[in-house]
Amino acid sequence: MGLIENSEWLQQIQNIMQLSGAVVDLLDLQGSSVAICLEEGWDIAAQVSSVAQLCLDPHYRTLEGFRILVEKEWIGFGHRFSHRSNLNANSQASGFAPTFLQFLDVVHQIQKQYPMAFEFNDYYLKFLAYHSVSCRFRTFLFDCELERVESGVAAVEDKRGSLTSHHKSVDTISDDENIYPGGRISSTYQGPNLGQSVFDYIEKQHARSPLFFNFMYTPDFEHPVLRPQSHLPCLEVWNYYLDEDLHYGPSYDPEIIQMDSQQEEEAEAADGINKSRKIVSLG
Known part of the structure; x- marks a missing residue:
């Protein structure tokens, strides 16, 4: 526990939750507009924005909605996955910065406090955490969509159009089919290196078995906004960091297990x- 305290990991999780909670209160209670603009805050802006939307809108707590949230706030806006995960030669000196992992950890903390509010389970978050650095899926490769297209793992026409009917009222100044890249393959391009989206894979697995489904899921539409506790005693160390699943085999690669x-x-x-x-x- 001393090592955990010295890392100040939970304090960072707490800070993200507190900032997100302030955004939620401003939007929900005061009806204010919020512009997230943090100095040197490219990463934390994505974290705070994503967590706030997750707490405000129950749609983002579904399997479909969470996919949209990640594609919109992280993939579409060009989070530098390879750079932050230290996966390319240019980022070797900067070290590993687990920005996306922190976001998933915060979602885990909220899910623990509201176990019936999420359609997906904890394994779903662990699956994303593992494959965000596994390099198996194109979703988390490189630092932007342009690099994915230039490297051949994604096609130019590969647009998901993530704004579903739930978001039709949003003025995007564009048609829905050309908004957020990184999702379902709609291209006719079949290059040798064209990769698979992790969310496409999850949807296929979910159609076969409830591997990622939370059987306690009971959305409360009368009280849709979540206000999780961010005090340190309310937070816990995610067992994703502690379990030795990989010692017994690749638990996040179902095909190999099968x-x-x-x-x-x-x-x-x-x-x-x-x-x-x-x-x-x-x-």
Whole structure:
């Protein structure tokens, strides 16, 4: 615990929650407009804006809505995922800055306080946290959409149009099909390096099984705004940092788990057949 206190990680989580809470109060209670403009605050602006919207609008607490939120506030606005995660040569001297991970941690803290307000479960957040640095999906590669297109992992026409009917009243000065990139593949381009969106993958998995679904999900539309406690005693160290899941296998790669299970079943079946043959030969 001493190492955790010295890192001041929970204090940083607290600061993000307090700033987001102030934005929520200004918008909800006072009906004010809020402009988030922080000096040297490119990263924290995305954190505060995302958390505030998550608390204000229950749509962003659904699987579909959270995808829209991340695509809009992080991918569409050009968060420097590779630079902050120290994944390219140009960022080696700057070190690892877990900006997106902090955001997911804050969502985890809010989810713990309001377990019935979220359609997705904690594993969903852990899955995103793991794959934000795994380099498996194009979603978190490079520092902007232009770099993804130039590298060939995304196509120019790859636009999701994330503003659904829930947001049709927003004046975007554009049609919905050309707003936020980084989502479903709508392009005819089939280059050899075209990557998959992590959210497309999650949607496919969710259609097969409730791997990411929160069975306690019961949205309260009469009281849609969340006001989580940000006092340090109310916060906890996310067990994503503490669990040793990777020691037993890649728990965030379902295909590999399924492959291992099939191999074990085939080995057990083969062993059973061999035992049966021995029994027959002895008889």
